[in-house]
Amino acid sequence: MRTAETAVEAKGLVVAAARMKALVYHGPGQKAWEEKPKPKIENPGDAIVRITTSTICGTDLHILKGDVPSVVPGRILGHEGVGIVEEVGAAVSGFRRGDKALISCITSCGRCDFCRRAMYSHCRTGGWILGNTIDGTQAEYVRIPHADTSLYALPPDADEKAMVMLSDILPTALECGVLNGQVKPGDTVAIVGSGPIGLAALMTAQFYSPSEIVMIDLDDNRLEVARSLGATKLINSSDGKAAQKVMELTGGAGVDVAIEAVGVPATFDVCQSIVAPGGHVANVGVHGKPVELRLERLWSHNVTITTRLVDTAATPMLLKLVQAGRLHPERLATHRFPLGEVMKAYDTFGSAARERALKVILENR
Amino acid sequence: MRTAETAVEAKGLVVAAARMKALVYHGPGQKAWEEKPKPKIENPGDAIVRITTSTICGTDLHILKGDVPSVVPGRILGHEGVGIVEEVGAAVSGFRRGDKALISCITSCGRCDFCRRAMYSHCRTGGWILGNTIDGTQAEYVRIPHADTSLYALPPDADEKAMVMLSDILPTALECGVLNGQVKPGDTVAIVGSGPIGLAALMTAQFYSPSEIVMIDLDDNRLEVARSLGATKLINSSDGKAAQKVMELTGGAGVDVAIEAVGVPATFDVCQSIVAPGGHVANVGVHGKPVELRLERLWSHNVTITTRLVDTAATPMLLKLVQAGRLHPERLATHRFPLGEVMKAYDTFGSAARERALKVILENR
């Protein structure tokens, strides 16, 4: 269970440390596909994973704008991936070299108070650290701390472009949107934002058989994708009348669940305007500024508003559903690139509307 | 089951309609204790109740300021009371003349979609209507629509000053604060506002055995009352540092449940500042303007914010606990007046801090 270079060292030869290629952040607006040292086991719970499939997240674009101060120059980006375990630390019992594994975007120790409450997002020594405070998955290799509780075993023949959606986007949409929103059979659900995360909410909301799913976006192409994935009503919100249209569609009743999948004040406002008494506003979007909460109206409306960083506690459920053929997250993958062309992949993903891009798959075969 | 006057009418005699005394709203800042016609059965589900105990709510003061536009001049105020059933309509099966009854501040039909979901606050033909859109309980008699599902039977020897707290304040604090806040054993709870509603939250939070209850108010007298009712920590917030002090008390962790029992932006802000990841902000206060919700910080904090108009669905639970001697809501009653001195009672209640008043009991014996 030793890597090549340490075997070499053991022989006492003077060799350069092993190298790999990775996508490195160099400050706002700057990134490069360049050589970096291959990661090594640092703690007994670590695993080194050779990435076979990765992808780009909207959060990566935020980082590149300089919006995420915890990411410092020199950091390898990426928090989504599927790969093959290359090496494990002494305390890892659930994985060994050669295993195929899904990398969770959330690292969890499984021991701290938050982990014992299944709030892995707030793990005392984990949470969202990959591609943030430690090097990430848009690379040939990645080090995964707390591997036993941060990786998920996959069968050798797993469809990687489906599985990589389970690193982040599917559990995020499910946990923050659908589970927090408490979608139940017969409900009317509105999803504000039909980007990848909104579409993932659309897919996972259907686990609970709502009667209606109203999809709201500025982009007709994305709305058409939503229709093909199960939306029952589409609203193009470019005229600023989305809330009014939802109230009309529901005969003035409003919706049981409003899922915010954008992250700006205007979309939150649509949600609070359309939620019915007794209903839920489930925030999924990453917000950069405060919103106005209209308590002078809502104080008596028996509504519940939730926020959440994904815990990936629902990943085992998602794995079962993909394996049973009941969930097809690969439908969110619109483009494929070799990992070595990740710079081009960023260009495509960064012009999502023009390119009609949803998720962009990076393959390292 | 006919009242005196209708019996008389039936005999064909010309008599004046029966009269009673009541506290009548005459527009902002104006009220009078005056004669009004005694109410009559209007629908088969109605009951007429002779009030034996009533009280004044903070909401009544809001109405008198002109803040509640649904209340029009001429309206009899009051939505809390205990009394004796005087007469019932033909469809009432659960009560008859002579029964002692608790009047719920929420009228519910028991039939509509909201009532079938136990959201009585939003009943299609009920909700909070007493002393609002129909005449209320600060009177010798009151008409209660949907009596079977809006009154609760009391034993003849019930302690009325305890029971009248179950009309509104106790279920409001319990449902909107404690149940929505999901207080559980071992929790750290903060209650912002130590007025009658905050103190009722303090009493009912203890049903679930939290480890700590931090009480926050501007008034030291009210904080001392809180201590006697079970608060474990007291914070006088007049220096504007309540949030900071709570964070210090909790070693930086914040609280599991923050109950907002005032209704202004500043107190909501304390709540959102002190809630721990995974925690709950339960709004009880009646708000007159929007608040700023700091989603740029909270989006990733796994918090739940709830609003609610009391449903009084928990009233049977409260009745059982009072009758078992495990809840003593009469401890909130600081002053007593004969019903005929309701004007004086309003003066006392309106100067609550100076008078050290919490709830003011109106007796009609």
Next chain:
Amino acid sequence: MRTAETAVEAKGLVVAAARMKALVYHGPGQKAWEEKPKPKIENPGDAIVRITTSTICGTDLHILKGDVPSVVPGRILGHEGVGIVEEVGAAVSGFRRGDKALISCITSCGRCDFCRRAMYSHCRTGGWILGNTIDGTQAEYVRIPHADTSLYALPPDADEKAMVMLSDILPTALECGVLNGQVKPGDTVAIVGSGPIGLAALMTAQFYSPSEIVMIDLDDNRLEVARSLGATKLINSSDGKAAQKVMELTGGAGVDVAIEAVGVPATFDVCQSIVAPGGHVANVGVHGKPVELRLERLWSHNVTITTRLVDTAATPMLLKLVQAGRLHPERLATHRFPLGEVMKAYDTFGSAARERALKVILENR
């Protein structure tokens, strides 16, 4: 809103009371389609409904065997139906003459302690009374007590053969089987019994997206129907090895939810043998004798066993799903008869295996 005969009586004429045809129980093994007086409003909450569609339940066969002592000779059978409201009592506010309505098999007052907890099955003046302690729905007309809370409004063009399944079989399967069993996405579910109620559990379990639904029965035809309705695995249990086969299918893990849809000790035993640690056994079957509960094995297995008489609290949810085209209960209807041929319909339903009968529709057009 008076019926013809009372109008006539009011005129003081001597006329025979209005008559109708009905299926009457005359003691074990005996029934007849005969004339009976048409029902009248007896209480202000009653409605008289003209039956347009009815059906026969397995429970009706039990009654005819003499197994249900609360049913006395002379009783009109039937507790399922769709019809047109003919007349309503003075206290009925939600329905009027001419409305199409679904008749719930459970009558509920909406006022008693059980109804306020949504346990309509145990309503103090209702519950399962139709075709049991009062006359039922296999007749031209039926009296429905507590009409406002025991009927559900249907649109005029509702598909009656779909809707009549919502009187009993669909809510029973959903509430007692699926909801009590807490089926959740990704679960492995076993349903023991592939008769109408087991198939209804199969249909409604899919509201929650289990990964696997294993259907167990003695009859290959019914298993094939199950396959067409979504079962993923079929087990013919005639060799007595059903439990062993389920354990093999699940790699020794057992199932998350075992739904008992027969009502005999052997099928309960299959359920307790296959439930995984942490799992649920949801009893739906009507049992005539005790079962052996193997606590010496199960005490440490963290299992939950539930029983329930249907409350029909989930009927509004089911109505929404039928109306949204997401549930097709008419697929359970295999045979149709005019109501006048109800005796023949009983013959068919009583020989269900030979006739390949599931639910038998009775039409009165």
Next chain:
Amino acid sequence: MRTAETAVEAKGLVVAAARMKALVYHGPGQKAWEEKPKPKIENPGDAIVRITTSTICGTDLHILKGDVPSVVPGRILGHEGVGIVEEVGAAVSGFRRGDKALISCITSCGRCDFCRRAMYSHCRTGGWILGNTIDGTQAEYVRIPHADTSLYALPPDADEKAMVMLSDILPTALECGVLNGQVKPGDTVAIVGSGPIGLAALMTAQFYSPSEIVMIDLDDNRLEVARSLGATKLINSSDGKAAQKVMELTGGAGVDVAIEAVGVPATFDVCQSIVAPGGHVANVGVHGKPVELRLERLWSHNVTITTRLVDTAATPMLLKLVQAGRLHPERLATHRFPLGEVMKAYDTFGSAARERALKVILENR
């Protein structure tokens, strides 16, 4: 961080392995306080704990009768204890030498599928293994596998005789009895069995403020203890009429929650006889044979029956409540012995009724 003997071994000296005293099972009816090798770290997640306080469980008596076949001769008994960490393996991050720790009776890896669902009782490499399949805590030292997730940190000044009750008896009563029974404010609760576990259920049921707690036992002394701990009604069941008396006490309604805290068919039968419609039977007792479940009566009663091996998931909650002074489990400790007199302690505990013994504390200072 090495123990004396390994240090010595490392020096290459021939020395006897370190020894300790322990209570060893030698087959049915046979046990001895004798020398055994002191345990050593075997896996990187292990800790060695020097026991300072231990106790005896009813299960230990079962083992000594030969009723627990997984316990083989030579095994050190005991699964409850408080101690000082002596040594930790390389992968242990939460504890170090000198820390005071509570030993959970349930060992959990924190990584397997059951642990990720907080079902630690069914941990793939843990569960109840101490004093069962590996050596236990009635010894001077014990090896604790998966130490990070199987020990709980205690402050140095913790009251050990209170804390040792949190190894097993308190979480068992709380989780299997009170939480599974879903005790809620205002409930009527019956606890069948007033031994240590029944009394622990009585103490923890009060976290949720039931109105009535009816305690049932054959022993008047234990019932008096129950009264002092908060029981509101006492029933001596030696006349075989416990169920009948409970029904009389509840006006025929039965109880909301029946907790079985004995483990024989007769006490289970009392529970199923007294549970109200909508109620819960929570099994805590360890059963040696099947029971008769009266489904012919209960199928329509909307009852829930639960079983559970304690998960100790509620231990953090219990720790908070002891530390807040809201729970006093030391009140269950009736006798104290030095650890070296464990044989005498077994005699006392084995004659619990005569000795008026509840929990017997073993001290090693």
